Amino acid sequence: MDYQIYTLPNGLRLIHKPEKSAVVYCGMVISTGSRDEDETEFGMAHFVEHMLFKGTEKRRSSHIISRLENVGGDLNAFTSKEETVVYAAVLNQYAERALELIADVVLHSTFPQKELEKEVEVVLDEIDSYNDSPSELIYDDFEDMLFKGHALGHHILGKPELLREYTTQDVSRFVARQYHTEKMVLFVSGDIPFKKLTRWADKYFQLGYKQALGEQRVAPQQYQPVDNMIIKNTHQAHVIIGNRAYDMYHADRLGLYLLNNILGGPGMSSLLNLSLREKHGLVYNVDSIYQPFSDSGEWCVYFGCDPANAARCEALVYKELSKLRENKLSDALLKKYKLQLTGQMAISSENKENMALSLGKSFLRYEKVDNLEEISKKVEAITANQLQRIANEVFLPEGLSVLRYR
Template identity: 55%
Template sequence: MDYNQHTLANGLRIIHEPSLSKVAYAGFAMDAGTRDEGDHEQGMAHFVEHLVFKGTTKRKAWHILNRMENVGGDLNAYTNKEETVVYASFLMPDLDRAIELMADMVFHSIFPQVEIEKEREVVIDEIQSYEDNPSELIFDDYEDMIFRNHPLGHNILGNPDMLKTFRTEHLAAFVANHYQPSNVVLFVLGNFDFKKIVHLAEKYTKDLLFTERIETRTPPALYVPEYRVINKDTHQAHVMIGNRGYDAHNDKRTGLYLLNNILGGPGMNSKLNVSLRERRGLVYSVESNLTSYTDTGAFCIYFGTDPEDVDTCLKLTHKELKHMRDVKMTSSQLAIAKKQLIGQIGVASDNYENNALSMGKTFLHYNKYESPEVVFQRIESITAEELLEVANEMFAVDQLSTLIYR
């Protein structure tokens, strides 16, 4: 379906996609994430996400908690490296309620110090729980390695010592810098008249003035591959292999997306799953992942195995990467790989919530939204020669970094 878009006088961008579902989704996406934190603010973006639920100029935390729950809706939020999102799912008659509540949270939170003190302990527990899980923690250490001395390498959750220094004025200053309407997108997925959505957005943000957006992000420095081993007191060894990836504007990104799916995607027939698990029983979990940021990217392979099997798994992984660099796919192999990826995207696009979040994120960063059909066309246009070129750029041995927890 076609989508509708509009920009208010205060700079707030609005995007809407019609839907036949009786459940609607809406949210505010802020172009502010971990990479926008100063050295003294590590963990701030995520902490702000928690605290916008804890009080505004007109609501206490309890009122925020119950506003959507009382009508059966759901209110949620997340933070990552480049954006923070507050969103809700609800029945169609509650659109007004949802937009009003989230606009209040995003633009009028007051960050009471008493709530900061309580929520700080919650986030510290979250950090400690995360650190107890090496299969998740290694992803953070890996990005810190490939984005050395850059905010993209920072842990999203922050660290307890720095969290203990945050006060009301610090959170308020971060929001004042990054939550301006020109830095925010309102996204709505549902069977609504777009004029009604625009009217509600104007109504609940009419007190906000336009502020010119100032771009302060800097790209990471030149990538230098590393080989690093960290001693951990764990039964299993955890391994990451990867490289800097393509940014979201790079035309080669779709080719790497397809290669990533072939190599270690969710299908049980992925090359690494077949080689390491199905044929040899060396791992329980093996996967590859691709993240494209606005000016760079990250590609990685992860597996967990017995410490004595690490070298064998590394050799098998490099064997698969070498095959991708050296051997051009046949037309039938390429057709099957494309069909599998298109099918996976098609099944995933049946999830309205994921579609709404994807729409908000894409429009926030690129001022456009591509339907699954457009993505399908890009995948179909990929040639075997292009995949070979991408594989040789991304999987070159001298460009791969390796991180091992032993």
């Protein structure tokens, strides 16, 4: 088997991928993120992630920090629109230590008011740092425009005026509402006997916030494309062009992933890189991104350039999109692009930490994990006609929104 699964009585699911390695990668992925905040809680999901390291029923923050670092391990976390992840990497002999610590911070944090007040300042500094990076900030502003009025649109880091008002009670209330064990997946990748893992899971993860699930997520409504400019007085012009896209359960999701890789993926031979950088020398960096959510998605192209070249770069982007809509890929090109994608996935799978994170997130979303061979078969089944149809559904000029920083 590629992986083994076990469900605790409280609904928490464990997934284990046996891996011959001296290092164990493990963690908890929780189905809650910034989209699960109400309008008085903007930034709360991310703030909770910070506060998980600030004290539990039996540990102070210094004990949490040193617990794994003292044996050469690492403990980390991140928050997205729909997920919060706490994860660790340790030598095999300290795997139980890592799992016990993850259980402690996720299920038994106390969110002390004194620590909370200090951590607010840390997050405010993080927000300031982010605001100083227009190439990152523009993605948040674009999402706010694309999902206007919906929880998917607001910034993960939140609003300073709200963060300053949060109390221990506010944080505890959010955790009690969102941190249900049935919304959690415990993932482990390493050379640990599965029976031992299930015994540890029963020992450390039985307690939790199991209860009737709260409010269900509401999908965003239809939107009208927007063309907007924000004056930032930056040296470069920063531009995003994009659209709503398929959710993570859509039948054409993998097709759009392939199409996006062709258009502006990580390779130097992507269509946008060949046009804007290699042929015309107008940009240092141009990317396209496809991000599916549980009930919607987004696709966009980003580039930064000299303000004098912005209009020309936009025209070149639209030209490449038009080619994909109007011209079906030849068999030879399609074969090349499929090989590119499967090769990239194979190389990425060698990063064991990324693969462990993918293990947990895939099982949380789909209750299964496809191996590389299964994904490659799905990629191979994608046709040129399918890609052209997807391009005509997602890349239509009249459906695209544009955000510019000047």
